[in-house]
Structure formats: structure tokens, C-alpha cells
Amino acid sequence: MSLLKRFQPRTFSANDQLIHFGAEGIDRLPRTLRCLVWNMAKARHRHWWNDFHTLTHDKDLVLLQEAVANAPSDAIFSESERFHWLMVRSHQHPVTNVLTGVKTGGVAKPISSRAFMSPHREPLVNTQKTLLATHYAVDGLSHSLLVLNVHAINFVSATKFKAQMTQVESIVVTHEGPVLLAGDFNTWSSRRRLYFEAITRNCSLNQAQWHRRSQLQHLHQHLDHVYFRSMRPMHVESLQHIRSSDHKPIAVTFRL
Numbered sequence: 001m002s003l004l005k006r007f008q009p010r011t012f013s014a015n016d017q018l019i020h021f022g023a024e025g026i027d028r029l030p031r032t033l034r035c036l037v038w039n040m041a042k043a044r045h046r047h048w049w050n051d052f053h054t055l056t057h058d059k060d061l062v063l064l065q066e067a068v069a070n071a072p073s074d075a076i077f078s079e080s081e082r083f084h085w086l087m088v089r090s091h092q093h094p095v096t097n098v099l100t101g102v103k104t105g106g107v108a109k110p111i112s113s114r115a116f117m118s119p120h121r122e123p124l125v126n127t128q129k130t131l132l133a134t135h136y137a138v139d140g141l142s143h144s145l146l147v148l149n150v151h152a153i154n155f156v157s158a159t160k161f162k163a164q165m166t167q168v169e170s171i172v173v174t175h176e177g178p179v180l181l182a183g184d185f186n187t188w189s190s191r192r193r194l195y196f197e198a199i200t201r202n203c204s205l206n207q208a209q210w211h212r213r214s215q216l217q218h219l220h221q222h223l224d225h226v227y228f229r230s231m232r233p234m235h236v237e238s239l240q241h242i243r244s245s246d247h248k249p250i251a252v253t254f255r256l
Helices: 049-057 074-079 158-172 190-202
Strands: 019-022 032-039 061-069 084-092 101-106 113-118 132-137 145-151 179-184 222-231 231-238 252-256
Touching: 019 074, 032 179, 032 222, 049 074, 049 222, 061 084, 061 145, 061 179, 084 113, 084 132, 101 132, 101 145, 132 158, 132 252, 145 158, 158 179, 222 252
Parallel strands: 032 061, 145 179
Antiparallel strands: 019 084, 032 252, 061 101, 084 101, 113 132, 132 145, 179 222, 231 252
């Protein structure tokens, strides 16, 4: 075994079992839906725990990127009495065994869920990025809500990025009900952003708009986005005061 391969993380596939945490969950999400979208930077910051409690205590749906398991933060998810959490694993650290991926939590348990891996891998670490698709029943609606939690591939060509966005498109176009598409899309170049915007137009998705400041570490580009269909945004806010991640949490309230 080569030295590089020995220290590469263990990788997973879309066929690996999703990990469930926390509460059983109620049957349906409410029509007024309070959401949080956040790249949590693997919960490495010492203030993360307090921020997470503050941010999620009144939410109905939480979409996390760079979420972890087999980590010190496990208890906050496994002992949750409010959320049913579902995680798709991207990779496992070869030394610490910490799992990284995307994690979606809802006050209702999804009626179906499926993991998708990016068609291409990021260089050196040889890992794919993840997409978690969950369907939730909603009070008073005949169609389910499709929730797509995305962490887009990075450090690859725009063409490989487009391949993952095409994957997103193929999921959305077959769904007849409301859609929430959100996460960290790594849209740090104009070409990536244009590809992404073309996909959202093809899917008849609207962008949630809010005032936010660009960040130097993100090349002064916005990487985190929230798109929707068949919902009405009532309030959208970037929580600039939160400093326990290099990504600012996004709080959105929708009316379905």
C-alpha cells in the first residue's frame, strides 16, 4: 500500500446505509416552515455547541454541510428530542475515524430518503461530495416536500462541477410538489455560478434573497444558497454574528 493511499480517508458509496439519529419525529411538517442552512465546519470551533443550540431550538428543518459523526458532537444529535436526523457519509478520517458528510434534521421523519454521490472525486483525498434527498409529508398538502441538502464538489474543473449539478436537476424535474434546494455549492467562480443558475432555471426554482457580506476566504463570492419552488419566503436572514464556522448560517421561514 502506498503511503498516500494509507493516509487517504475511507470513502463511501450511495448504497451505504444512511445514519439515523435522535427523535422518532412527528408525521408531518407544518405549513409554516422555519429552516436553517449551515456549513458547520465539522464542529471544530469551541463555541460551536452553544451556537448550534441557539440556532436550532425553534427550527423545523435543519440542513447541515460538513456535518460529522463519531465525533464529540454526537450527543447533540443522538439525544435530540426535537429532530429526527439523517446523515449521508462522504468519508471517514483515517486516524480519528470521524465521519464527514451532509446531515438533515426535521421535526418530522422523512417518508423517503436517498443519498447521491458526486460523479467525480476531489483530487488528493480522492473523495466524492454528497447530496441527500428527503421527502416530507406536510400538513394539508397532497404532494410531499422534496428537500435537497447539497455540498458541491470542489477543486475540480467546472465541467465536473456541472456533472453534479446535472444530478441535482435530474432529481428535481421528476418531483411535482414543493422543493427546497439548499447548501454549500462552492460557487466561487463565474463559470460555476452560471452553470448552477442554469440548472435552477431549468428546474423552475426561485432564489431566496437576503443581504449578506462577501468573505475574503470565499474569494469574495457567495457559496451558500437557498432555492425553492411552490413556497413563499416570509423571512430570510444571514446570521452574520455567528463566528463558529467560516460559513454564516442562513435562517429562512417559508409558507407552503
